[in-house]
Amino acid sequence: MPMSVLVAVLVALSLAGFYMGRSRALDAAGGRMANLHSVPGYYGFYAAIWAGLPALLVIVVWSAFGGAVVNALVWSSLPADAVQGLSPSQQSLLMTNILNVAGGNAGAAETSPVVRAAAEYHQHLRGIGRWALAALAFSLAVGGLWYARSRITPSLRARNQVERVVQALLIMCSLVAILTTVGIVMSLLFEAIRFFGRVSPVEFLFGLHWSPQTAIRADQVGSSGAFGAVPLFAGTILISLIAMLVAVPVGLLAAVYMAEYAPPRVRATVKPVLEILAGIPTVVYGFFAALTMAPLIRDAGQAVGLNVASESALAAGVVMGIMIIPFVSSLSDDVINAVPQSLRDGAYGLGATRSETIKQVVLPAALPGIVGAVLLAVSRAIGETMIVVMAAGLAANLTANPLAAVTTVTVQIATLLVGDQEFDSAKTLSAFGLGLVLFTVTLCLNVIALRVVQKYREKYD
Template identity: 70%
Template sequence: MQLTILATTLLLLTLIGFYLGRSRAVASAGGNRRQLHSLPGYHGVYVALWCGLPALFIVALWLVVEPHVIEALVLSGLPEGMTDVGPGQLSLLINEIRNAANGVSFFGEPNPAVVAAAERYNALHQIGFAAMGVVAAAAAIGGLAWARRRIAPNMRARNRVEKAIMAILIVLSTISVLTTIGIVLSLLFESIRFFSRVPVTEFLFGLQWSPQTAIREDQVGSSGAFGAVPLFAGTMLITLIAMCVAVPVGLLSAIYLADYASPRVRSVVKPVLEVLAGIPTVVYGFFAALTVAPFVRDAGASAGLDVASFSALAAGLVMGIMIIPYVSSLSDDVMNAVPQTLRDGSYALGATKSETIRQVVFPAALPGIVGAILLAVSRAIGETMIVVMAAGLAANLTANPLEAVTTVTVQIVTLLVGDQEFDSAKTLAAFALGLLLFCVTLILNIIALRVVRKYREKYD
């Protein structure tokens, strides 16, 4: 709430800076805008940038540094016996202090030292936020005043604004690239730790998945089986079922909307179809668990088939319904982008509408359609909620869609939940699964790009 108020205040200061800069530019030219090198709006943006960017930098820096500084100060005030522990226990202690500071209730009698540390944590947070707010507001006001004084008729405000925007775009692009690199490196380093305990061959080619391991050395427990083949088999099975539903329905819907539907029908049907993409996945999960799964089970029983309560078929059918808009909407846009001259030429040669679609429009739009299907495949591979509620958690190596299976993303979630230590093989297996899933997705992207380039060269 406090951060929202601060952001609103800084936004108002930025808007004030824009209007002051624009009015200052007009006044400096004596009301004659033709004497200005740049439009008054550029002068307003120039002042707004000097007002908002320094304050935004201070807020971002505080959000990054503040947790570490407060944690260090709070830990320094605790008794030595509480902080003289390992990194894992120290992290648990910090989380306990944070929970106490946020008002989370304890099970049993709380530790007085933790309660005192939580009070100090809140006090330091309030002081730090107040100081940051004052500094950010001062920087915004100072930048506003400094930039406003520099406004003159011959000032090249447009050039400076464009350079500033270019710098902002470069910084944001660099952040996105560095974020991607950081994600890959984090997966790689944790996966290396996992493979130091579990052989790579066992992980890649093992046929059993049972990651239950002993939490303590004196505890009797399984050593675990970390064969990832059942997980990827389940992922591919559910994805295949989903694509068998989404691709035909989506492509046929796109063809109808692009070439057969009237503008009035298209204006109604396409938004209604795209509503499917906005439904939360948990709603699809409930629909799969309460409606589709019982229907599949009853239909199989009536046909003499043994269908599990949780089945890959139920999850795949609902997932296919969910990703229909990804195929239909993108394919429709690509087909509409095909030049009308190609259609007219086909009609002039005597081809019917269906022949034109099959022989001209569809081949010309194939690169975009491949991209739409690839996006749908990526969406299906990354889905979790529907699989949990309709397909179950059993890591069965089977190609039977009537049995229960699980996927890679579901196992990543389950591995990171519980009381297992973070450096155990069970938890580190989640990073190995994530790295392998990343590699599989990358290979699919490379294959799709090659297909797109081949056909795009043919029709360009």
């Protein structure tokens, strides 16, 4: 039975449960609502939950883990001589073959009898699994319905029970945030540890040479690949630095003007227009950087006799800076507005001009918040992917020259993982090592920045 039919049946049963529960409660109350503990609808929900929830849980668990269980069973059914002496990659290849044949994606003719038998066994198990699941879910739903029906009496505290379930659902939804973080950390750590089993962390973090090409044949030149990530870190820092050199002055001055000088009408129009910059997808910035900014900078460089790479760090950095301007400006704007008016009035009272007040009173008072905003912006710049994928280079050059092509951590992650991957090569796994570094660095920046901003807010609240 297909999943959609099963779910439809469950929904129908729950609906039936709702009406059954409600009318049952009304019957039990003898037609007098006042005899009931809860409003009749709650008895309906009570029955509906009993009909739907246990069965739904079973379905969710099976869809998450059923495939793995079936695969493991099929694997253990393979004859010992077919499995013996296979490397992990050959094992996964064999399993993929079996799955393809079972799914009808590969012609059965050219496959070995072992694979064919296993595929048939796989189909057999899946069939059993599907029917067993349907039977189990159905009986759970009917059983739940029957149980709820037997429990419904006027004194049943249906509302409290339903609310407890809803409350639990709400908690589960908020736990998704923690689960996501745990998922990120686990997946990065797990694959990164496998990577560090092949390449030592010291070489990865401090090595100066990056060329992740691993050879197909063992005797090929440069077959080992080099995984020294320092050029990537340097490139990321260079591009982020250029971006911050654009974004911080422009963003900060814009925020100061908007918070201190601009009349309300100007502020009301300019602020949302600036926010548009933050809403433009990064792929658009990447296109702009690669096709407009980079040729512009190259031509300008050639005009003054400089040799500019066509994928210069400068182009990517400047465009990234433009992207981050609204980020810096809106965060600093909030921070500057949070500085109490009494500080300004004090400065004005001493005869300071507006700009003197801003430079000597408001900005120093707002400094922690501004630092927090800049840190958040830096974390944003480090993690930005599309602009650098489209406008920065692929070759890992260790240079501080903004006119040369450099590559970044995110570019490497993206290029290593786009296209076909084998999950046992150091090349693919290195992306997760880089991801771990990226996640750790941005996490630290974010935590520090959020702390600083929060502390600062408390100070003036």
